[in-house]
Amino acid sequence: MAEKPHMNLAVIGHIDHGKSTLVGRLMFETGAVPAHLIEKYKAEAKEKGKESFAFAWVMDTLKEERERGITIDIAHKRFDTDKYYFTVVDCPGHRDFVKNMITGASQADAAILVVAAPDGVMDQTKEHVFLSRTLGINQLIIAINKMDAADYSEDRYNQVKKDVSQLLGMVGFKASEIPFIPTSAFEGDNITKSSENTPWYKGPSILEALDLLVEPEKPDKLPLRIPVQDAYTISGIGTVPVGRVETGVMKKGDNVIFMPSGATGEVKSIEMHHEEQDQAVPGDNIGWNVRGIGKADVRRGDVCGPASNPPSVADEFTGQIVVLQHPSAITVGYTPVFHCHTAQTAGTFMSLDKKLDPKSGEVKEENPTFIKAGDAAIITVKPTRPMVIEPVKEIPQLGRFAVRDMGMTIAAGMCMSVKQK
Ligand SMILES: Nc1nc2c(ncn2[C@@H]2O[C@H](COP(=O)(O)OP(=O)(O)OP(=O)(O)O)[C@@H](O)[C@H]2O)c(=O)[nH]1
Numbered sequence: 001m002a003e004k005p006h007m008n009l010a011v012i013g014h015i016d017h018g019k020s021t022l023v024g025r026l027m028f029e030t031g032a033v034p035a036h037l038i039e040k041y042k043a044e045a046k047e048k049g050k051e052s053f054a055f056a057w058v059m060d061t062l063k064e065e066r067e068r069g070i071t072i073d074i075a076h077k078r079f080d081t082d083k084y085y086f087t088v089v090d091c092p093g094h095r096d097f098v099k100n101m102i103t104g105a106s107q108a109d110a111a112i113l114v115v116a117a118p119d120g121v122m123d124q125t126k127e128h129v130f131l132s133r134t135l136g137i138n139q140l141i142i143a144i145n146k147m148d149a150a151d152y153s154e155d156r157y158n159q160v161k162k163d164v165s166q167l168l169g170m171v172g173f174k175a176s177e178i179p180f181i182p183t184s185a186f187e188g189d190n191i192t193k194s195s196e197n198t199p200w201y202k203g204p205s206i207l208e209a210l211d212l213l214v215e216p217e218k219p220d221k222l223p224l225r226i227p228v229q230d231a232y233t234i235s236g237i238g239t240v241p242v243g244r245v246e247t248g249v250m251k252k253g254d255n256v257i258f259m260p261s262g263a264t265g266e267v268k269s270i271e272m273h274h275e276e277q278d279q280a281v282p283g284d285n286i287g288w289n290v291r292g293i294g295k296a297d298v299r300r301g302d303v304c305g306p307a308s309n310p311p312s313v314a315d316e317f318t319g320q321i322v323v324l325q326h327p328s329a330i331t332v333g334y335t336p337v338f339h340c341h342t343a344q345t346a347g348t349f350m351s352l353d354k355k356l357d358p359k360s361g362e363v364k365e366e367n368p369t370f371i372k373a374g375d376a377a378i379i380t381v382k383p384t385r386p387m388v389i390e391p392v393k394e395i396p397q398l399g400r401f402a403v404r405d406m407g408m409t410i411a412a413g414m415c416m417s418v419k420q421k
Pocket residue numbers: 013014015016017018019020021022052053056069070071072091092093094145146147148149183184185186187
């Protein structure tokens with residue numbers, strides 16, 4: 001049987017709005033978590049005076065998380081719908097753990113934003129929405145949760161829906177195309193089936209909305225890109241680069257190019273798990289040999305692509321970043337290391353173009369003199385040596401990067417445009 005298509009799903013939103021409970025409930029109702037486990041959590045949580053957290057405990061497994069009743073680190077779980085299998089990442093809402101939320105959201109294709117109806121839009125509702133946008137998530141489902149604590153009021157639902165829509169609009173999401181669902185994760189309303197408590201609501205349940213998500217574009221339709229992890233010299237064969245196919249398809253006989261070196265040749269052989277292959281597709285970890293390519297022509301961080309559509313080598317690129325942590329201030333001239341696919345290249349901040357409000361994405365300042373932890377910004381970077389990077393809109397797999405310095409991740413971001421060499 002063919003595997004269902006896979007989706008990475010993040011669950012985001014303000015602290016305590018019910019993210020973990022919603023994921024636990026969804027996993028329980030889809031059969032990914034057995035009833036006896038929920039019963040066990042209920043009993044254990046009750047002993048700790050935290051009975052209401054039984055569903056959240058499916059995701060919150062750390063001792064500290066259970067004692068404090070909050071999510072701290074991200075946790076991954078798998079569950080299935082009719083159409084997809086999902087890897088769900090439950091993010092923490094606490095403002096001290098936004099870093100963990102960014103890590104979780106940076107791997108996601110889609111997100112469920114949970115907003116508690118009694119509270120409405122709060123600080124991390126805003127921050128998470130903006131970060132999701134920055135990290136390239138373009139499909140959302142909105143759960144207006146804790147409807148049981150708002151008397152299942154249609155008026156309250158409409159008010160929160162209006163506020164969330166306005167927030168989404170500010171960062172460039174089209175609210176009219178996004179499903180809004182009144183839920184109670186705690187009581188189980190509109191999670192996998194429609195609820196009698198909200199007769200005024202005619203739309204899909206969370207489960208139905210998940211199946212309505214659009215499958216992320218198959219990376220095999222994009223141009224071929226294979227970042228090189230290493231290159232070996234094998235006697236009798238020659239130079240064999242190894243790497244994982246990120247996008248596109250490579251067949252024996254194809255004419256390929258390695259960038260930045262620019263060396264070209266015809267693919268002589270492709271090998272995966274010590275077996276010869278006629279072609280390689282996204283996800284394949286391969287070794288391959290190209291006629292006329294020597295050891296000096298390929299190294300880690302290079303990218304192989306079609307000779308007719310070579311990977312783009314940036315002289316400069318613009319990126320949108322979020323600064324996670326930095327001991328002081330970042331100014332023009334700062335030269336940390338950019339980690340992008342298998343490349344690790346120092347790059348200089350040539351200009352700080354705009355400072356953005358991380359809560360709304362609005363431009364706060366043009367050409368700021370510095371940026372610091374918590375800021376989002378548009379920057380221009382000049383790699384200190386040639387480096388392949390692609391605009392995230394064209395080839396997302398080669399457009400995201402992390403900025404590292406002093407053994408820490410300073411920022412995460414995505415490439416908006418490339419000025420080629
Ligand atoms: N009344 C009511 N309470 C809910 C609902 N969903 C969650 N809660 C309660 O809200 C509290 C917090 O739930 P969590 O699921 O841990 O919230 P969270 O969003 O994961 O919180 P963080 O991960 O710390 O950001 C718990 O006491 C839940 O029982 C709901 O639909 N209705």
